[in-house]
Amino acid sequence: MSDLEIFRAEARAWLEANCPPSMRGDAPNAADEGAEVVWGGRRATYENPEAELWLDRMAGRGWTAPTWPKQYGGGELSADEARVLSQEIARIKARPPLFSFGLWMLGPVLLEYGNEAQKREHLPKIARGEIRWCQGYSEPGAGSDLASLRTRCEDKGDHFLINGQKIWTSYADQADWIFCLVRTDTTKKHEGISFILFDMASPGVEARPIKLISGSSPFCETFFTDVKVPKENLVGRLNGGWDIAKRLLQYERQNISSGGFGGGAGVELEEVAKRYAGEAAGRIADPDLRVRVAAHRMEARAFALTVRRLEEDAKAKKGPSPAVSIIKYEAAKLNQDRCELMIEAMGLRGLGWEGDGFAPAEISATRSWLRSKGNSIEGGTSEVNLNVVAKRVLGLLDHQ
Amino acid sequence: MTSALNEEQILLRDSARDWVREKSPVSAFRKLRDSGDVDGFERAAWREMCELGWSGILIPEEFGGSGLGYRTLGLVLEETGRTLTASPLLSNAIAATGLLLGGNAEQRQHWWPKLADGSAIGTLAADEGAHHAPERIALAAAKTGSGYTLNGEKRFVPEGGTADLIVVAARTGGSAGDEHGLTLFLVEGNASGLSRRPLKTVDSRGAADLAFRNVELPGSAVLGSAGDGFALLDGILDRARACLAAEMLGAATQSFETTLDYLKSRVQFGQAIGTFQALQHRAAKMYTDLELTRSCVEAALDGLDRNVNDVPALCSLAKARAGELWHLVSNEMVQMHGGIGMTDAHDAGLYLKRARVAEALYGNAAFHRDRYATLMGY
Numbered sequence: 141m142s143d144l145e146i147f148r149a150e151a152r153a154w155l156e157a158n159c160p161p162s163m164r165g166d167a168p169n170a171a172d173e174g175a176e177v178v179w180g181g182r183r184a185t186y187e188n189p190e191a192e193l194w195l196d197r198m199a200g201r202g203w204t205a206p207t208w209p210k211q212y213g214g215g216e217l218s219a220d221e222a223r224v225l226s227q228e229i230a231r232i233k234a235r236p237p238l239f240s241f242g243l244w245m246l247g248p249v250l251l252e253y254g255n256e257a258q259k260r261e262h263l264p265k266i267a268r269g270e271i272r273w274c275q276g277y278s279e280p281g282a283g284s285d286l287a288s289l290r291t292r293c294e295d296k297g298d299h300f301l302i303n304g305q306k307i308w309t310s311y312a313d314q315a316d317w318i319f320c321l322v323r324t325d326t327t328k329k330h331e332g333i334s335f336i337l338f339d340m341a342s343p344g345v346e347a348r349p350i351k352l353i354s355g356s357s358p359f360c361e362t363f364f365t366d367v368k369v370p371k372e373n374l375v376g377r378l379n380g381g382w383d384i385a386k387r388l389l390q391y392e393r394q395n396i397s398s399g400g401f402g403g404g405a406g407v408e409l410e411e412v413a414k415r416y417a418g419e420a421a422g423r424i425a426d427p428d429l430r431v432r433v434a435a436h437r438m439e440a441r442a443f444a445l446t447v448r449r450l451e452e453d454a455k456a457k458k459g460p461s462p463a464v465s466i467i468k469y470e471a472a473k474l475n476q477d478r479c480e481l482m483i484e485a486m487g488l489r490g491l492g493w494e495g496d497g498f499a500p501a502e503i504s505a506t507r508s509w510l511r512s513k514g515n516s517i518e519g520g521t522s523e524v525n526l527n528v529v530a531k532r533v534l535g536l537l538d539h540q
Numbered sequence: 541m542t543s544a545l546n547e548e549q550i551l552l553r554d555s556a557r558d559w560v561r562e563k564s565p566v567s568a569f570r571k572l573r574d575s576g577d578v579d580g581f582e583r584a585a586w587r588e589m590c591e592l593g594w595s596g597i598l599i600p601e602e603f604g605g606s607g608l609g610y611r612t613l614g615l616v617l618e619e620t621g622r623t624l625t626a627s628p629l630l631s632n633a634i635a636a637t638g639l640l641l642g643g644n645a646e647q648r649q650h651w652w653p654k655l656a657d658g659s660a661i662g663t664l665a666a667d668e669g670a671h672h673a674p675e676r677i678a679l680a681a682a683k684t685g686s687g688y689t690l691n692g693e694k695r696f697v698p699e700g701g702t703a704d705l706i707v708v709a710a711r712t713g714g715s716a717g718d719e720h721g722l723t724l725f726l727v728e729g730n731a732s733g734l735s736r737r738p739l740k741t742v743d744s745r746g747a748a749d750l751a752f753r754n755v756e757l758p759g760s761a762v763l764g765s766a767g768d769g770f771a772l773l774d775g776i777l778d779r780a781r782a783c784l785a786a787e788m789l790g791a792a793t794q795s796f797e798t799t800l801d802y803l804k805s806r807v808q809f810g811q812a813i814g815t816f817q818a819l820q821h822r823a824a825k826m827y828t829d830l831e832l833t834r835s836c837v838e839a840a841l842d843g844l845d846r847n848v849n850d851v852p853a854l855c856s857l858a859k860a861r862a863g864e865l866w867h868l869v870s871n872e873m874v875q876m877h878g879g880i881g882m883t884d885a886h887d888a889g890l891y892l893k894r895a896r897v898a899e900a901l902y903g904n905a906a907f908h909r910d911r912y913a914t915l916m917g918y
C-alpha cells in the first residue's frame with residue numbers, strides 16, 4: 141500500500157469513528173436561506189450539540205485547516221493528502237465542521253504575509269472556530285473600484301486611528317474581528333492602502349444590519365468612529381495592503397468556486413421538475429423544461445470536469461492556470477441558472493414567501509433563488525471578473 | 541398594424557400616468573407590503589381608480605362603463621404596472637370579460653354595473669396546480685336537480701381572498717386533460733361551502749387558494765353553455781394574457797428606466813458605469829427587446845378590439861415575450877445596481893419578485909411557445 145493509501149485508510153477509519161450521525165447527509169449550503177451551519181466565534185450557539193462535537197474533533201485533529209502547519213492549528217497535510225481527506229469526507233457526506241472567512245480568506249493570506257506573532261495569535265483561533273472574522277472591503281463609493289476606498293487610518297504614534305464607513309460587510313454584526321482595507325496615504329490610490337486587523341468589540345465600531353431581498357440580514361453597514369487599533373495589527377507593509385487585498389480576493393473566489401455557491405443542497409432539480417411539472421414515462425413531461433434542465437445539467441458537468449482538470453493542471457505545473465479566472469464567474473452563473481430553473485419547475489409553488497400555504501422546501505427555493513442573485517455581485521461582480529479574463533488572460537487591453 | 545391612439549385614449553393614458561405618479565408610486569406598494577395587509581391592495585386607491593373609470597373600461601356605457609376596449613385598458617395597465625400598483629384592476633377586467641364573452645342579459649345586468657363602479661371585485665379561478673394548465677381542470681360540478689354542486693380546489697387565484705364574483709371553471713363531463721366537459725360558473729365570494737386561504741406569495745399580492753365543499757349553484761350560474769366551456773375559458777384567458785402582458789410591459793419599462801438612470805449616475809473608476817461598453821450593449825439589447833415586446837403587446841390588444849382572426853397566437857406571443865423581457869430586465873436591474881440591488885430597501889427586488897409571479901400566471905414563456913407552435917400548426 142502506498143503512503144497515500146495508508147493515509148486514506150486511516151482517514152476513513154477516523155472519520156467513520158468520529159463524525160456524529162447527524163453531521164452526515166446532504167450538506168447545507170452556506171448561502172441557502174435558513175440553512176443551519178456552524179460559523180463559530182465568541183458568540184457561537186449550537187442548536188445541535190453534535191455540531192459542536194464535530195467541530196471540536198475535526199479542529200483537534202487539525203482538519204478544519206488540513207494543509208496549515210501544525211503549530212498554527214492545521215493538519216500539515218500535503219496537497220495529495222488533503223485531496224484524499226476531502227474525498228473521504230465526501231464519501232460519508234460529512235458536513236463541513238466550520239464555515240469561516242478566517243479559514244477561506246484571511247488564514248491563507250496570513251500564512252503568506254503575516255508576521256510570526258500574527259500567525260501564532262490568529263491562525264489557531266481560526267482553525268478552532270474561536271474567532272469569527274468579517275471582511276471590510278467595500279464602501280459606498282468603492283465597490284468594483286475597490287481601490288478608491290476612503291476609510292482613513294492615521295498613525296497616532298503608539299496606535300492607529302480609524303474613521304470611515306464600510307458597506308455590504310457580511311456578518312459584521314456577528315463577527316468578532318475584521319480584516320479591513322484602509323487608506324493610509326491620501327496622495328496615492330493603490331499604493332495608499334493598508335491591510336489591518338481589529339477587534340469588532342473596539343469602541344467606535346458599529347454594525348447596522350441591512351435586509352436582503354431574500355428577507356434575511358446577513359450583511360451590514362459598518363461605521364468606524366475614532367477606532368483605536370494597536371500598531372502590531374498592520375499586516376505587511378504600511379501602504380502595501382493592495383497586493384494582500386488582491387491575494388485574498390483570489391482565495392475568496394477560489395473558495396466560492398469550489399462549492400461556496402452550493403449546487404444541489406439536497407433537492408435535485410430533475411426530481412422537482414418531475415414532481416411539480418409532471419412526469420411521463422420517466423421523463424420530465426414538459427419537453428421545453430426538460431431540454432433546459434438537461435442543458436443546465438450538462439453545463440454543470442462541464443464545470444465540474446473543468447474544476448478537476450484545472451486542479452490537476454495546477455498540481456502538475458505547480459501553479460494555477462490562468463483559466464481559474466473563469467471559475468467564479470461560471471460558478472455564479474450556474475447557481476443562478478439552477479435556482480431559476482428550480483422555481484420555474486415548481487411553478488407558483490416556487491414563489492411562496494411564508495406561511496402554511498407553502499411547504500418549507502418551497503419557501504426555501506424562493507429565498508435561495510433571491511439570494512443567488514448576489515452570487516454575481518459578491519466577491520467581485522461578474523463584469524469585473526470577465527474584465528480580468530479579457531485583460532489579463534486574453535491580453536485584450538482598453539483602447540487608449 | 542396597430543392603430544394610432546385616439547384623443548380619448550391619450551387623455552386616459554396621461555391621466556393614468558399622473559395619478560400613478562402622484563397616488564401610487566412604488567413606495568405605496570412597499571408601504572402596503574410592510575403593513576402586513578392580506579388583501580394585497582389598498583381599498584382607498586382602488587376606489588380612486590374606479591372613480592377614474594378604469595374598472596369600467598371594458599364594460600358598455602349602458603352598464604356604467606365606457607366600453608373603450610382592450611387597447612385602452614392596456615394603456616392604463618401599463619402605467620399601473622410601472623409602479624407595481626397593487627389593485628384588482630386586471631382581475632376585475634377578466635371577470636368583466638367573462639360576461640362579455642359568455643354572459644346572458646340577466647348576468648350582465650346583475651354584475652356589470654357592480655364591476656364598473658367597483659362595488660364588486662371580480663376574478664377568474666381556473667388553475668388547480670402550480671402550473672398553468674387549463675385543460676387539466678378537475679374541480680367537479682355535479683348536476684343536482686336544476687342546479688350544480690361544486691367540489692374541488694382552485695390555486696393561486698388572483699384577488700382570490702377578496703373577490704365578490706369568481707368565474708370558476710369546472711368539470712361537468714370528461715376528465716382532467718380533456719378539453720370537452722368544462723363549464724364556467726359565476727360564484728359569489730361568500731357562497732356557502734367556499735373557503736379561501738390567502739397566500740403569502742413572494743410578490744405580496746392578493747392570491748388565495750380556494751376550496752369548494754358542496755357549493756350549491758342554481759342553473760342560472762352557468763356562464764355560457766354547459767359542457768363546452770373550454771373555448772369560452774380560452775377566450776377569457778387570452779384577454780387575461782394580453783392585459784397582463786401590458787402590465788408587465790409597463791413594469792419592465794420602468795425596471796429598465798430605473799436601471800438606465802443608475803448607469804448614468806453611478807460612478808466607479810472615475811466614470812459613470814454606463815460608459816462601460818459591457819453594460820452599454822446589454823442596455824441597448826434590453827431596449828431592443830422592449831421595442832419588440834411593445835409591438836407584440838399592442839398588436840394583441842388591438843387585435844382583440846378589432847376581432848382579428850389570429851388573436852390566440854398574438855396573445856401567446858405577447859405573454860411569452862413580456863415574460864422573457866421582464867425576466868431579463870429584472871435580473872439586469874439587480875445586477876447592474878450591484879450590492880444595493882440586493883437590498884430590500886431598493887426597488888429592484890420588488891420588480892424581480894412581481895416579475896416571476898407575472899411570468900408564471902396564465903402560462904409562462906414555455907407554455908406559450910408550445911401553444912404558439914400548436915396554433916400555427918407545427
Ligand SMILES: Cc1cc2nc3c(=O)[nH]c(=O)nc-3n(C[C@H](O)[C@H](O)[C@H](O)COP(=O)(O)OP(=O)(O)OC[C@H]3O[C@@H](n4cnc5c(N)ncnc54)[C@H](O)[C@@H]3O)c2cc1C
Binds near residue numbers: 275280282877
Ligand atoms: C451578498 C453579498 C455579500 C457581500 N459581502 C461583502 C463582504 O463581506 N465584504 C465586503 O467588503 N463586500 C461585500 N460585498 C460587496 C461586493 O463586493 C460589492 O457589492 C461588489 O464588489 C460590487 O460593488 P458595488 O456594489 O459598489 O457595485 P458597483 O461597483 O457600483 O457596480 C454596479 C454595476 O456596474 C458594473 N461595473 C462596475 N465597473 C465596471 C466595469 N469596469 N466594467 C463593466 N461593468 C462594471 C458592476 O459589475 C455592476 O453590475 C457583498 C455583496 C453582496 C451582494
